[in-house]
Amino acid sequence: MIEDVLIEWAGANVWDRVEAYAFEDIPIIYEITGCAGHTFWEKLGFSVAQRYPHPDLQGQSEFATTLEEQAESVGIPRERARDQLVMRFGLK
Numbered sequence: 001m002i003e004d005v006l007i008e009w010a011g012a013n014v015w016d017r018v019e020a021y022a023f024e025d026i027p028i029i030y031e032i033t034g035c036a037g038h039t040f041w042e043k044l045g046f047s048v049a050q051r052y053p054h055p056d057l058q059g060q061s062e063f064a065t066t067l068e069e070q071a072e073s074v075g076i077p078r079e080r081a082r083d084q085l086v087m088r089f090g091l092k
Contacts (some may be wrong), residue, residue: 007044007089007091010091011091016090016091016092017088017089017090017091017092018046018088018089019049019086019087019088019089020046020086020087021084021085021087022035022036022037022038022040022041022085022087023035023037023038023054023083023084023085024037024038024071024080024081024085025037025039025076026067026070026071026074026076026081027070027074028063028067029067038085041089042087044089045089046088046089047087047088047089048085048086048087048088049086049087049088050085051083051084051085051086052084053082053083053084054082054083054084057082058082064081064082067081067082068081068082
């Protein structure tokens with residue numbers, strides 16, 4: 001997989017970590033971005049290094065309401081629905 005190649009390359013080039021941005025595993029995020037949520041990265045050995053409210057997801061909008069509703073429907077607290085996550089894989 002490309003992730004394995006990236007991690008191997010980073011280690012060979014003396015990086016101390018690899019980071020990726022992710023969101024919670026909410027269906028609407030995947031539908032829009034095509035990007036996997038944090039569970040994908042955790043399965044590769046990454047862990048959540050940082051969590052913060054994504055600046056573009058603040059304020060009230062139809063999208064924000066849908067995001068929170070979908071989060072709640074899959075067991076994710078509404079207040080975490082708008083968070084962006086920094087996923088980290090330590091190489092050292």
